[in-house]
Each structure stands twice: as structure tokens, then as C-alpha cells.
Amino acid sequence: MGYSIEYNRMAFYKNDNGDNSYYLFVQEGDSNYWDSEGILVKNWFFIAKGYQYRIMQKICQRAGFCEGGLLQKARSFNGGVWIKPETYIALHREEIKNAKPLESILNFFRIDCTIKLLKEEYESKYQAILTGHEKYVKSELLDAIKQHDNWYQYNDGEFNVYKKYIKTPDDFDYFASLPESEHYYVGFKVFEN
Numbered sequence: 001m002g003y004s005i006e007y008n009r010m011a012f013y014k015n016d017n018g019d020n021s022y023y024l025f026v027q028e029g030d031s032n033y034w035d036s037e038g039i040l041v042k043n044w045f046f047i048a049k050g051y052q053y054r055i056m057q058k059i060c061q062r063a064g065f066c067e068g069g070l071l072q073k074a075r076s077f078n079g080g081v082w083i084k085p086e087t088y089i090a091l092h093r094e095e096i097k098n099a100k101p102l103e104s105i106l107n108f109f110r111i112d113c114t115i116k117l118l119k120e121e122y123e124s125k126y127q128a129i130l131t132g133h134e135k136y137v138k139s140e141l142l143d144a145i146k147q148h149d150n151w152y153q154y155n156d157g158e159f160n161v162y163k164k165y166i167k168t169p170d171d172f173d174y175f176a177s178l179p180e181s182e183h184y185y186v187g188f189k190v191f192e193n
Contacts, residue, residue, distance in 0.1 A: 013101065024046075026047055063085035103169050112189040141178060144175065
């Protein structure tokens with residue numbers, strides 16, 4: 001059985017009326033997923049957005065995987081080493097302490113946004129479980145699609161999928177703030193510049 005290796009982490013912040021919102025990214029890969037040159041594949045992922053307590057909740061949740069060795073710290077480009085949850089949390093606290101301004105995010109990353117919406121013909125299939133929250137999320141995501149142009153759209157089974165290249169830090173903040181649910185959600189593909 002493989003494990004995840006965290007190679008790097010990066011945090012950004014934006015001042016919201018005197019309080020900072022943070023945006024956490026990690027570079028991670030699987031211990032058993034190699035490229036054609038024999039190097040472990042690693043990718044950047046957007047983990048969470050929120051005030052510091054919200055980011056720390058996510059970090060503590062991830063730290064639990066360190067205890068059993070399912071999440072390890074990179075030792076080199078081809079392997080991981082066990083890390084104590086406390087050490088993992090300390091690494092992330094340091095990253096948050098040294099967070100970069102959100103305005104600089106596109107200097108480090110190219111980000112693609114994906115919005116998936118359950119197709120209307122499948123909504124009746126799930127009508128019993130589509131709560132008021134689900135309907136609210138759908139309306140918010142549809143508004144986001146209408147307010148921003150240049151979407152690439154395709155169908156993926158039960159979903160309509162919309163993809164867009166993020167051009168400004170404000171766009172990223174906007175899409176990272178959108179609500180999600182089981183049938184309607186927002187995701188990001190993150191590429192290092």
C-alpha cells in the first residue's frame with residue numbers, strides 16, 4: 001500500500017476588514033506513482049481558504065494521517081519519511097506565519113477553475129436528496145458562470161462541466177469562496193509557474 005508524500009506547502013493571505021483570510025496549497029504525490037523517468041509524480045493542490053482557525057482545522061485533520069504513515073514528509077525526490085503530527089502542524093504554522101500576499105499568487109501558480117453542475121435531467125433522479133442548500137449552491141454557481149466569461153464547457157456523464165483559466169487574484173478569491181455540495185462543486189487544477 002502506498003502513502004502520500006508532501007513535498008512543499010505555500011500559504012497566501014488577504015486582509016478582510018482587519019482580519020486575514022488564508023489560502024493553503026500543498027505539493028503532494030503518491031509513493032507509488034512514477035513518471036517515465038523514474039521520478040515520483042507530484043502536483044500542487046488547493047487545500048483550504050479561511051481565517052486562521054479554519055486553515056488550522058484542515059491542517060490538523062491532515063496531520064492525523066501522519067500518525068499512521070499515510071502522509072509523509074519528502075526526504076528527497078523519491079521517497080518520504082515519517083513525520084510526527086506535531087511536526088507537521090509546526091511546518092504549516094510556520095508557512096502561515098510567512099504567508100505571501102494573495103496579489104502575488106499568479107507569480108507562483110497558473111490555476112484552472114472547474115465547476116461541475118448536475119444536469120437538469122438528472123436532478124429529478126436525485127430530487128429527494130436535493131436540499132435547499134443544494135439548490136442555493138446551484139444558483140450561486142450558475143451566477144458565477146454568468147458573471148465571468150470565457151468558459152470551456154463539456155458534458156461528463158450526469159454533469160455539465162465548466163472550465164476557466166484564472167486571470168486575477170480576485171477571480172481566484174471569488175471562486176475559492178463559492179459554496180459547494182455533493183452534486184454541485186468547484187475545483188482547481190494548480191500548476192507551478
